[in-house]
Amino acid sequence: QVQLVESGGGLVQAGGSLRLSCSASGRSFGSYAAGWFRQAPGKERDFVARISWSGADTYYADSVKGRFTISRDNAKNTVYLQMNSLKPEDTAVYYCAAGSSRVVSTPTRYNYWGQGTQVTVSS
Numbered sequence: 722q723v724q725l726v727e728s729g730g731g732l733v734q735a736g737g738s739l740r741l742s743c744s745a746s747g748r749s750f751g752s753y754a755a756g757w758f759r760q761a762p763g764k765e766r767d768f769v770a771r772i773s774w775s776g777a778d779t780y781y782a783d784s785v786k787g788r789f790t791i792s793r794d795n796a797k798n799t800v801y802l803q804m805n806s807l808k809p810e811d812t813a814v815y816y817c818a819a820g821s822s823r824v825v826s827t828p829t830r831y832n833y834w835g836q837g838t839q840v841t842v843s844s
Contacts, residue, residue, distance in 0.1 A: 723747035723833040725817045730838030733807055737842070741802040743817030743835060751795040753821055757802045758828055759813035759840075766816065768826035770802060780825045785811075807842045815840050 729741040743755065756771040770791040771780045779791055790803040800817060815838050818831035 723750050723753065723819050725819060725833055725835035727815065727817045727835040727838040730815060730840045732841045732843065735807060735809055735842055735844050737807050738803070738805045739807065739840060741804065741815055741817075741838060741840075743800040743802075745798040745800070745819065747798075750798050750819065753819040753833075754823075755791075755793060755800040756818045756820075756825070756831060757791060757800075758816045758818060759811075760816070760837075761813040764813075766828050767813075768828070769815070771825050772800065782826070804840070807840075809842045809844045811840060812842050813840060814838065 724746045726744050733739055752774050754773050757769040758766050759769050760766040768782050769785055772791045772793050776793050788806045793800045817835040819833045820831035822830035824830040
């Protein structure tokens, strides 16, 4: 079992930056790929970024490519999402997920989820 807890959300002005953290418990976390998803009110949960278990491979949604960076520190059981040049349309609850499927962007293919952290970007 893996438990995930996100932190680092908040209110920021457009153009600003935030770094989200996802702390994991469970000895096997380092063997799972990890992803970030987001969900705005009334919308579906959308893929944001994913990192392989080793950190060697990363994937991004087109909407965040060049602005967001996903990374991980398996020694600390933590995954990060550095978000720069934030836009109002980035406002959402951000969720961390972990799983062993090779499918990158489908939420149902991830086994473990955090409770989410709110990110609000004001214009």
